[in-house]
Amino acid sequence: MSHPHPELSSPPPLDQNALRIVGLGGLGEVGRNMTVFEHGGQLLVLDCGVLFPEPHHPGVDLILPDFTAIRDRLDDIAAIVLTHGHEDHIGGLPYLLRERPDVPVVGSRLTLALVAAKLKEHRIRPTLVEVAEGHRSTFGAFDCEFVAVNHSIPDGLAVAIRTAAGLVLHTGDFKMDQFPLDGRITDLRAFARLAEEGVDLFMVDSTNAEVPGFTISERELAPAIDAVFRDAPQRIIVSSFASHVHRIQQVLDAAQDHDRKVAFVGRSMVRNMKLAGDLGYLRIPPGVLVELGELEKLPPARTALICTGSQGEPMAALARMANRSHSIRIERGDTILMASSVIPGNENAISTVINGLTRWGAHVVHKGNARVHTSGHASAGELAYCYNLIRPRNVLPVHGEWRHLDANARIAIRTGVPPEHVVIAENGVVVDLVRGEARIVGKVPAGNVYLDARAIGGVTEAALRDRRTLAAEGVVTVLAIVDADTGKLAEPPDFVVRGFVHQPGDFDAATPVVEETLLRAATEGIGDPWQLEELISRDVSRWARRAFGRQPLIIPIVIDA
Known part of the structure; x- marks a missing residue:
């Protein structure tokens, strides 16, 4: 395996037949995903996300990718391709488009709907290019083919990028749920077809590389969610990511089965679920969804709320309920269902919220005491399966902390990828694909850019x-x-x-x-x-x-x- 070194200097000029890959976020961290590909004098940007601050970032609202390395080459960007609609993949987009608003933004239907709503708040009118699995489009020097992948948000895409330097397959965030709620599985047939063509560089989601076996199916959560709705004596409050359409669908179905009315709480939750419903990704049972004011008139045993705050975010609805700064007051007998996994680094914040809710008399159901969440990322068994299926020439693990990247690299080696063809890179490290070999050639600036109120980079x-x-x-x-x-x-x-x-x-x-x-x-x-x-x-x-x-x-x- 090759690792970055602190003595790395600026990379040499790019060979005309080579492909350059630079991660500006998402390497050595979970979040802020952004990768820049360079070939033929043009750039292709894959995702542009944000990283959420930790306790040692006081006063910081968001952490953005560092655009320094491409700021004087914005006119060379052929397109920004988005793999899916999570904030750690699209949240930084408004700040990049401020610098060049006319860059084509490419993504699936739901992803672009979420992007359009976000950019409207920033008063940016983007150039949106909708694609779907099976589509193949050319953006400048890059021939992109889109492949369906299953994740914790609908409409996720892997991207196969063809250039004269070779074929790169980037999985995006994915898992191999064989029984997904929407019936849309990761297209392993397409992976196999690309493998026959020859994948020169495989860029693979590393988030669950340390987790053995296979990620459990979304459908296996239904009994635990149903039990919460069956047994809760009073009101139920469900917290989830505002983009987790599949989980919200399960909650709405359980509410219908147990004759409870549901209201959404929180601007992002209301906005995203309306978009998902309007586009057909979320099926809202007739008569189940009501406005919050109407819900408050009903007996607590017939009500449920769905809100944000599953990661302990201090300004999200659930945290504010826990510290009594929200208009919704936690009462003794309430049941709180935290239907999301823990993002690394958020453990203390989540524990604080759970303790606060429990203090007011609520019963908190979470991943630690019930099977109410499954990951959206492939575990070690799924990664090994993909390596054996694709047989890539080179591997670049992405999307994870250092331990995740290392675990993913070790899986690749165990399946037969030569160690010298497995590259572990950190943000800013430049990797060139030349004549079928991926190697580290230098480093560019890729520090943290902090968003503090309206000041970008001022902190x-x-x-x-x-x-x-x-x-x-x-x-x-x-x-x-x-x-x-x-x-x-x-x-x-x-x-x-x-x-x-x-x-x-x-x-x-x-x-x-x-x-x-x-x-x-x-x-x-x-x-x-x-x-x-x-x-x-x-x-x-x-x-x-x-x-x-x-x-x-x-x-x-x-x-x-």
């Missing part, structure tokens, strides 16, 4: 470090009035302390530190206020570390007397 790692310090250590403002002639303190400094546990007068002991700093600066001829503030910040921070074993954020303010 830096340094700013996040300051925010984390503020949260954990507190802040001390040092107001120093300095005599412009002597460079000495005109009066003792003021220390304004917030969020730092201390006794009154503790920081008076830092006065000599400030005096010594200013004396040393004057001796060295340093009189610029900004430079003085930097020196005071450094020295007072070191003093606080020695004195208290803590290191609050120091904000010095130097004023000339």
